[in-house]
Amino acid sequence: MSDIPSTIEGDKLVIAGREFSSRLLVGTGKFESPQMMAAALEASGSELVTMALRRVDLTSPDDSMMNHLNPDRYLLLPNTSGARDAEEAVRLAKMSRAAGGFDWVKLEVTPEPNYLLPDPIETLKAARELVKLGFTVLPYMNADPILAKHLEDAGCATVMPLAAPIGSNRGMKTKDQIGIIIEQAGVPVVVDAGLGAPSHAAEAMEMGADAVLVNTAIAVADDPVRMAEAFKIGTVAGRMAYLAGPGGESRLARASSPLTGFLRTGETS
Amino acid sequence: MTRPSFADRIRGLPMDVLRRRLDDVTEGQAAGAVAAPQITDAMIPALFSRAAQGHLETMARRAAAITERRFGKVINLFAPLYLSNECANICLYCGFSMNVDIPRRSLTTDEVVDEAEHLRRQGFRHLLLVSGEHRGAYSLNAMADAVEALRGRFASVSIEVFPMETPEYRRLETAGVDGLTLYQETYDPDVYARLHTKGPKSRYEYRLHAIEKGGEAGFRTLGIGALLGLSDWRVEATMLAMHARYLAKRFWKSRIAISFPRVNPHEGDYTPEHAVSDAELVQMIVAMRLLLPDAELVLSTRERAALRDHLVGLGITRMSAGSKTNPGGYKVEQSSLKQFDISDERTPEQVAAMIESRGFEPVWKDFDPTFLHGPL
Numbered sequence: 001m002s003d004i005p006s007t008i009e010g011d012k013l014v015i016a017g018r019e020f021s022s023r024l025l026v027g028t029g030k031f032e033s034p035q036m037m038a039a040a041l042e043a044s045g046s047e048l049v050t051m052a053l054r055r056v057d058l059t060s061p062d063d064s065m066m067n068h069l070n071p072d073r074y075l076l077l078p079n080t081s082g083a084r085d086a087e088e089a090v091r092l093a094k095m096s097r098a099a100g101g102f103d104w105v106k107l108e109v110t111p112e113p114n115y116l117l118p119d120p121i122e123t124l125k126a127a128r129e130l131v132k133l134g135f136t137v138l139p140y141m142n143a144d145p146i147l148a149k150h151l152e153d154a155g156c157a158t159v160m161p162l163a164a165p166i167g168s169n170r171g172m173k174t175k176d177q178i179g180i181i182i183e184q185a186g187v188p189v190v191v192d193a194g195l196g197a198p199s200h201a202a203e204a205m206e207m208g209a210d211a212v213l214v215n216t217a218i219a220v221a222d223d224p225v226r227m228a229e230a231f232k233i234g235t236v237a238g239r240m241a242y243l244a245g246p247g248g249e250s251r252l253a254r255a256s257s258p259l260t261g262f263l264r265t266g267e268t269s
Numbered sequence: 270m271t272r273p274s275f276a277d278r279i280r281g282l283p284m285d286v287l288r289r290r291l292d293d294v295t296e297g298q299a300a301g302a303v304a305a306p307q308i309t310d311a312m313i314p315a316l317f318s319r320a321a322q323g324h325l326e327t328m329a330r331r332a333a334a335i336t337e338r339r340f341g342k343v344i345n346l347f348a349p350l351y352l353s354n355e356c357a358n359i360c361l362y363c364g365f366s367m368n369v370d371i372p373r374r375s376l377t378t379d380e381v382v383d384e385a386e387h388l389r390r391q392g393f394r395h396l397l398l399v400s401g402e403h404r405g406a407y408s409l410n411a412m413a414d415a416v417e418a419l420r421g422r423f424a425s426v427s428i429e430v431f432p433m434e435t436p437e438y439r440r441l442e443t444a445g446v447d448g449l450t451l452y453q454e455t456y457d458p459d460v461y462a463r464l465h466t467k468g469p470k471s472r473y474e475y476r477l478h479a480i481e482k483g484g485e486a487g488f489r490t491l492g493i494g495a496l497l498g499l500s501d502w503r504v505e506a507t508m509l510a511m512h513a514r515y516l517a518k519r520f521w522k523s524r525i526a527i528s529f530p531r532v533n534p535h536e537g538d539y540t541p542e543h544a545v546s547d548a549e550l551v552q553m554i555v556a557m558r559l560l561l562p563d564a565e566l567v568l569s570t571r572e573r574a575a576l577r578d579h580l581v582g583l584g585i586t587r588m589s590a591g592s593k594t595n596p597g598g599y600k601v602e603q604s605s606l607k608q609f610d611i612s613d614e615r616t617p618e619q620v621a622a623m624i625e626s627r628g629f630e631p632v633w634k635d636f637d638p639t640f641l642h643g644p645l
Contacts, residue, residue: 030341032628054424054637057394084489084522088640095639113489113524114517114563167339220337 169196198234205238
C-alpha cells in the first residue's frame with residue numbers, strides 16, 4: 001500500500017452532523033466475490049459504503065454480502081436501487097429500518113431499467129416522505145440545479161447528482177450543471193454515478209464537490225483493489241487542489257512577464 | 270389511441286424477405302455493424318448474418334465488456350419449478366404435448382410449497398413457475414394460490430404458463446409475481462402453423478400479443494425466446510431482437526429478458542429441422558448483447574456443462590441450475606415425466622462453485638418482495 005494519505009488533516013466531510021475523513025464513497029455491487037469487495041473497500045479508505053437492499057437479506061445471519069461489511073469500520077448506507085416509484089422506495093427504506101435498524105438511506109428511484117436515470121418527481125416525493133419519517137436521506141438525482149434546491153428544502157442531508165448514467169464510466173458529462181449545483185448548494189454535494197477513472201473523481205473534487213461515489217469503475221477493473229486505491233488518491237488529489245485554490249482556466253496563455261506589466265511597475269509614469 | 274402491437278408491426282414482413290436480407294449482408298456491412306457504437310434497427314440482420322461469423326471473436330470481446338460494465342462480475346441464479354404437465358395443445362416438438370401418452374400430474378398448493386422449500390434450502394431465492402398450457406387442469410386460481418402460499422419465502426417469483434388476459438396477469442402480479450416469460454417458439458407463422466396443430470396455442474397472434482398484456486399488467490421482467498431448432502435461427506434471432514426492442518420502448522419500466530433454448534430430446538419423436546450449432550448459438554448470444562446492452566440473457570440447463578461454463582461472462586447474466594422439468598421432480602414425485610432432457614446435471618452448489626472459479630459471483634438474491642408489497 002502506498003503512503004499517500006487517504007485523508008487531509010483537519011478536512012472533514014460532514015453529513016447530517018456526522019464527520020467523515022474520507023471523501024470517497026464506494027458501492028458494493030458488481031464485484032466478482034464478497035472477498036474482493038471487502039479488499040477493495042479497505043483499499044479505498046472509504047468510511048461510507050452503499051449496498052442495494054435488493055441484494056441483501058437483512059433477516060438472514062448468513063447473508064454473504066452483509067458478512068463481509070464491517071459495520072464498525074463503515075457506515076453502511078442501504079440504497080433503494082430497483083425502486084420504480086416513491087411508494088416502493090419508501091417501503092424499502094422502512095423495511096431496512098425494521099429489519100436492520102438503518103436510519104440513513106440512499107434514495108434511488110429509477111423507473112427505467114436500462115440507463116437507470118433517476119425520476120425527479122418520484123424522488124422528491126419519496127424524499128419528503130422519508131424525511132418526515134425521520135430518515136437521513138441522501139438522494140441520487142439528475143444534475144438539475146433546481147431539483148437540488150427542492151431536495152435540500154425537503155430536508156435531504158446531501159444531494160447526489162450524476163456525472164453520467166450509472167455504470168457508464170463516461171466521466172463528468174454533466175459538469176456545467178454540477179458546477180451550478182455546487183455553487184448553490186447548502187448541503188454536501190456528492191457526485192454519484194458515471195465516474196470511470198480516478199481523473200474523473202479528481203475533476204469533480206477540484207470543482208468543489210464535497211465527495212464522490214464510485215462503484216462500477218472499481219468493481220469491474222482487472223485489479224479492483226489497486227483501482228480502489230487509485231480512486232482514493234484521485235479523490236484526495238482533487239480535494240487538495242480545490243483547497244489550494246486552482247489558478248482558473250484561460251483560453252490564452254498567461255505570460256509570466258505580461259505585456260501590460262509596465263502599467264504596474266510604473267515605467268510610464 | 271391504441272398503439273400498434275408487435276404483431277401489427279410485423280404483419281407486412283414476409284419471412285423470406287427477411288431471410289434474403291440476411292443472405293445479402295456483405296462483409297463490409299457485417300464489419301460495420303460489429304464495430305458500430307450505436308447499432309440501429311437496420312443493422313440487426315448484419316449481426317446475425319453468415320457474413321458476421323468471421324467477426325465472432327470481436328463480437329464476443331465487445332459483448333463481454335458490455336456485460337461486465339452493465340451487470341458486473343455476477344451471474345444470477347434461478348430455478349424452474351414445474352407445476353403441471355397437463356396440456357391442451359398438440360405441439361410436435363414438446364414432451365408435454367397432449368397426444369403424448371404420459372402420466373399427467375398437477376401439483377397441489379402444498380406440493381408446490383414442498384418443492385419450493387427444497388429449492389430454498391438449496392439456496393435459490395428466484396423461482397420460475399412453469400406449467401403445461403391447460404387452463405382447466407392448472408388454473409389461474411391455482412396459480413394465484415400457489416404464489417400467495419410462497420410469499421415471504423422467495424425474493425422473486427416469475428411465471429412461464431399459458432397466455433392470459435391483462436386482468437388475469439394483474440391478479441398474479443398482485444399475488445406476488447414480478448416476471449413473465451412467454452416464448453413465441455417460432456416467429457415464422459408458417460412454421461408455427463405446421464408445428465402447433467391443435468389447441469389454443471395454435472393461434473400465433475394471440476400468443477404474440479400476450480407478452481404485451483403482461484407488460485400492461487406491470488410485470489417488471491418480460492422474458493421472450495424462440496425454441497431454437499424449429500426454424501432458421503438467423504431469422505428467429507432477428508425477429509427476437511426486433512421484438513425485444515419493441516417491448517423495451519413500449520414497456521419502458523420493464524426489463525427485457527431473452528432466453529436461448531435449443532431443442533433437446535424429449536418423450537416425443539421430433540428431430541429439429543434446423544439444428545443450431547454451438548458456434549451459431551454463441552453468435553446469437555453475443556450479437557444479442559451488442560443489440561440489447563441492458564437485457565437479461567438467460568441460459569438454462571438444456572445446455573451442456575462445458576458450454577455453459579464458457580458462456581459465463583460472454584453476455585449471459587442469468588442461469589438456472591440443478592433443474593428438474595417434471596412436476597414434483599425435486600421432491601414430491603421424482604419419477605414423473607419431464608418436458609425435456611437436462612444436459613447440465615450438476616447440483617446448484619456445483620454450478621455456483623463453477624461460476625466462482627471463473628471469477629464471477631453467483632448471486633442468489635437480486636430483488637426483494639418489498640418492492641411489490643410489504644408492511645406499510
